[in-house]
Amino acid sequence: MCQLCLSKTSAWTRRGFILAAGAAASAPVLAQVDVGGPSRARSLVPAQELEVAAAQQYTQLLEQARAKGALAGESHPQLQRLRHIAQRLIPQAGRWNPRAGQWRWEVNLIGSNSINAFCMPGGKIAFFSGLLTKLQLTDDETAMVMGHEMAHALREHARARIAKTQITGTVASIAAQVLGLGQIGDLAANIGTQLLSLKYSRDDENEADLVGLELAARAGYNPDASITLWDKMARASGGGGGPAFISSHPTGPDRMRNLQMNIPRVRGLYEQAIAHR
Numbered sequence: 242m243c244q245l246c247l248s249k250t251s252a253w254t255r256r257g258f259i260l261a262a263g264a265a266a267s268a269p270v271l272a273q274v275d276v277g278g279p280s281r282a283r284s285l286v287p288a289q290e291l292e293v294a295a296a297q298q299y300t301q302l303l304e305q306a307r308a309k310g311a312l313a314g315e316s317h318p319q320l321q322r323l324r325h326i327a328q329r330l331i332p333q334a335g336r337w338n339p340r341a342g343q344w345r346w347e348v349n350l351i352g353s354n355s356i357n358a359f360c361m362p363g364g365k366i367a368f369f370s371g372l373l374t375k376l377q378l379t380d381d382e383t384a385m386v387m388g389h390e391m392a393h394a395l396r397e398h399a400r401a402r403i404a405k406t407q408i409t410g411t412v413a414s415i416a417a418q419v420l421g422l423g424q425i426g427d428l429a430a431n432i433g434t435q436l437l438s439l440k441y442s443r444d445d446e447n448e449a450d451l452v453g454l455e456l457a458a459r460a461g462y463n464p465d466a467s468i469t470l471w472d473k474m475a476r477a478s479g480g481g482g483g484p485a486f487i488s489s490h491p492t493g494p495d496r497m498r499n500l501q502m503n504i505p506r507v508r509g510l511y512e513q514a515i516a517h518r
Contacts, residue, residue, distance in 0.1 A: 269337060269452070270455055270507060288340060288400060291399075292344070292362045295361040296345070296363050302367070311352040312351060313351070319350055319373055323368055326460075327346065327387065329461060330388055330457065331391075337392070337456075341364065348367075348368075350368050351367055351368070351369050353369040353370060354375070355371050356371045356375055358387070360387075360391050362394055362397070366387065376473045376477060378473070379469075381457070381465075382470040385454070385467045388460075390453075391456060392450075392453040392456065393441065451499075454504070458510045459510050459511075459514055460514060461511065462511070467500045467504065471497055472497075
């Protein structure tokens, strides 16, 4: 285990692999943004309530997958692979969000041809099997996907996006009718569709790329895999009707250039991590 990795605890539960991440010891190299108090927008959507609601919706999604025979069992090799990668990534998470140490992380695999993955607020991760099999992802590339999705949760992009709709009034009914803010008991019932259908801004995507890149590098995953991953994503999106992941995380030359430019800045972290494993 890398010396940068902090102690972690883990437990098996009926619905997934739950991990608790410790506080991180050193500041990020990339995406050095404030990880302290929430912005005015975020303050309109209480983090804890959003995380509780997301956890309840995540449980419902898993139950639906189980009912269809699509939820991978505990011994599934691809699920074990995902959880091994998560074990290395999660201890790094506190650098970008101190709340991550309180999250009950879960990682699950859903059998589907969809090329997609997500991490809900509070650390609820799911991969669809099509992402791993159709793109033939290596462990390093898989870590880049997981790190990117974790970064969206760590940087509270969903929380900020939802809050901004309240401020602008463009979707004024979301707070009262869909998310049930002010009616927290109803929050979980309708939050899932909103969380999973959110399209992040370019700034959100750039930040998730950088945070995910550094998360993976600190965990001992080769940062060069970020380029091969998005090359595979770009090729998979050809011919129309591209993967679901691309619809919410569009690829392009700017994204590739930004990653390529920042890889040298995290290579030392990667080399230090593998030297102490």
